[in-house]
Amino acid sequence: MVKLEATKEHDDGRDVIVTVAPALPVQEHRLPLSNLDLLLPPLDVSLFFCYLHPAPTAAALKEALAKTLVAYYPLAGEVVANGDREPELLCSGRGVDFTETTAAGGAELRQIRLGAVDEGVEKLMPAKKAGVMAVKVCMMIDGLVVKLRLTKFRCGGAVVGCTFDHRVCDAYSFNMFLVAWAATARDSSASPPAPSFRRSLVAPRDPPQQRAPxxxxxxxxxxxxxxxxxxxxxxxxxxxxxxxxxxxxxxxxxxxxxxxxxxxxxxxxxxxxxxxxxxxxxxxxxxxxxxxxxxxxxxxxxxxxxxxxxxxxxxxxxxxxxxxxxxxxxxxxxxxxxxxxxxxxxxxxxxxxxxxxxxxxxxxxxxxxxxxxxxxxxxxxxxxxxxxxxxxxxxxxxxxxxxxxxxxxxxxxxxxxxxxxxxxxxxxxxxxxxxxxxxxxxxxxxxxxxxxxxxxxxxxxxx
Known part of the structure; x- marks a missing residue:
């Protein structure tokens, strides 16, 4: 049975936010970021998809998300600081915040100025809360890894917006998640390969090998x-x-x-x-x-x-x-x-x-x-x-x-x-x-x- 956590839910007349947890329990543990992850500053990356009528429904997206997060469980966790004040992942199964909203004023998707990003697109992106500054290193520890937003329009179209923490993954990695999420929503029999979190693939050599000048x-x-x-x-x-x-x-x-x-x-x-x-x-x-x-x-x-x-x-x-x-x-x-x-x-x-x-x-x-x-x-x-x-x-x-x-x-x-x-x-x-x-x-x-x-x-x- 799909597990949909609603512990973080409110309705202000326009937005409804639910927290979608993995469909199976996650044993809480910490997953260190790799040395290559640590090269990334605390930056969020967003992307969005515009769908004409008929558009994906919130129910279908959330159900597929819960299933997909079983394999992509780090995305349902949080970025925290370790003992050295470096960021790492707390894989807790907390879930992904999913906002469902309706475009203000009964707008239609065709009215959004896609090319003028600051005017039309910005409000379609899920906002992540500003992080707190760790005192010793001034590194922003932001918390949630991913946030999602579905904006519905009067015409029956919709926009799916995604925001993710670049310290956790690059675009190649997040693309893997998107493909798996969409395939699950389609109930596709051709399931994409499961993601690998093998940090040994990017581990430092012991002892470090002599590098060419x-x-x-x-x-x-x-x-x-x-x-x-x-x-x-x-x-x-x-x-x-x-x-x-x-x-x-x-x-x-x-x-x-x-x-x-x-x-x-x-x-x-x-x-x-x-x-x-x-x-x-x-x-x-x-x-x-x-x-x-x-x-x-x-x-x-x-x-x-x-x-x-x-x-x-x-x-x-x-x-x-x-x-x-x-x-x-x-x-x-x-x-x-x-x-x-x-x-x-x-x-x-x-x-x-x-x-x-x-x-x-x-x-x-x-x-x-x-x-x-x-x-x-x-x-x-x-x-x-x-x-x-x-x-x-x-x-x-x-x-x-x-x-x-x-x-x-x-x-x-x-x-x-x-x-x-x-x-x-x-x-x-x-x-x-x-x-x-x-x-x-x-x-x-x-x-x-x-x-x-x-x-x-x-x-x-x-x-």
Whole structure:
């Protein structure tokens, strides 16, 4: 029998919050975060799915959630501090807070301005309570790992919003959970593989193996010990937008980048040059641009697929720093070549294993990726990070009533660097949907170009 806990329930006339516990009891225990998890500051990531009529019902979503949390039990727990004031998971079976609400004013889904995130999307995301500051290390210990929100609209459509703690898992891991949740709601016989929480896969070597000087130098360039505070907040106002990119424009970028470069490398190179234009046009005449790319290490550490079902963070963030004027003058192919060089340098098993050992030697002192801070250029650089969402499971997010009409990430993080996440369009036609959280100068340059970044009109989604 599905167990639905309602110990945290209230109804203020619009919102009803229930706590959905795993369908089977969980033996309470603590699950340490891995060394690679500890590299992540206390940040929440959100994503959402828009469904036209008929949309998934709250009852179906909650019933499937309770069943899915049996395998994904850490998501039903809480982040707490251990004796060294490091975050770890308390797997208590407490459950996931699920909010059911109705759009204010009898609004219809088609009226939500999806492209103007701050105006239309923000209120569809489940809010997590602000964490408390641990005195010794100023690390935010937030509590709940996941929160979910179902917003129903007069037209019969609905939006499913999800927010998760990035310290517990990366997008690859949360995608696994989403696919399993949707499959359970459909009562699919083809159950996805169970997640793996084997911390031994990312454990430090004992004794640590001698690393090549080049490996040590790369780690020291990409990461640094930090005061225990989170990354510095943005000093200026940032904007959140969702754009679309036509498949033909993506192909054109790749062709311009030349042979041997991926679509993501071509896109990153183009974005780097746009940032250079924005830097030159800014009031401060920023002379340096830092561009980072999030790299997943699962297949790098274990090419045999041993980490395919691993749940947790397996990320590194290589970056490049270049003068704004140099970037503006270079051909796209040359910029893409530079992106390829520094991404490939970090996309190795040796780098990830060395990184695990490096964090172990540093603990309990926290560390952070330098790309968050503008690389070696510090706060004087125009900084941006690209995180590929191309594995986003939009084609598997069918909770029994059909695929979503639209889906996107939502990550208005507090750090000073911009953040850009491309992912496949729900239309399945090769277009991209791109979430951006950037300085206003960068958004202005994006919108002024005649190709690539196109405004996301609701007619594109709901035609």
């Amino acid at each position: 080049s490996t040590d130098a790369l780690i020291d360039r990409l990461f640094s010990p930090r005061s225990a505070a989170p990354p510095p907040a943005a000093t200026g106002r940032s904007v959140n937008r969702i754009y679309r990119i036509a498949a033909a424009d993506i192909a054109a970028l790749k062709a311009s980048a030349g042979p041997g470069h991926t679509k993501l490398e071509a896109f990153t190179a183009h974005l780097w040059q746009l940032c250079a234009r924005a830097a030159a046009a800014s009031a401060h005449q920023i002379s340096q641009c830092c561009m980072g790319v999030v790299v997943d290490g699962r297949t790098r550490m274990f090419p045999d697929g041993a980490m395919k079902a691993y749940f947790g963070n397996v990320l590194t963030i290589p970056y490049g720093v270049m003068g704004s004027e140099d970037l503006r003058r270079m051909a796209l192919a040359d910029v893409a070549g530079d992106v390829h060089r520094w991404v490939a340098e970090a996309a190795t098993g040796d780098h990830f294993r060395g990184l695990v050992d490096w964090v172990e030697a540093l603990r309990p002192k926290p560390a952070a990726a330098r790309a968050y801070l503008g690389g070696t250029g510090g706060n004087e650089a125009m900084s941006c990070i690209v995180s590929s969402g191309m594995t986003f499971p939009v084609g598997k997010a069918d909770f029994g009533t059909g695929l979503p009409a639209f889906a996107s990430y939502h990550f208005p993080w507090p750090a000073g660097a911009g953040y850009v996440m491309p992912m496949p369009s729900a239309r399945g036609d090769g277009d991209w949907v791109v979430y951006v959280h950037v300085a206003p100068e960068v958004a202005k340059v994006m919108e002024e170009e005649s190709t690539v970044f196109q405004a996301l009109e609701n007619s594109y989604v709901f035609e």
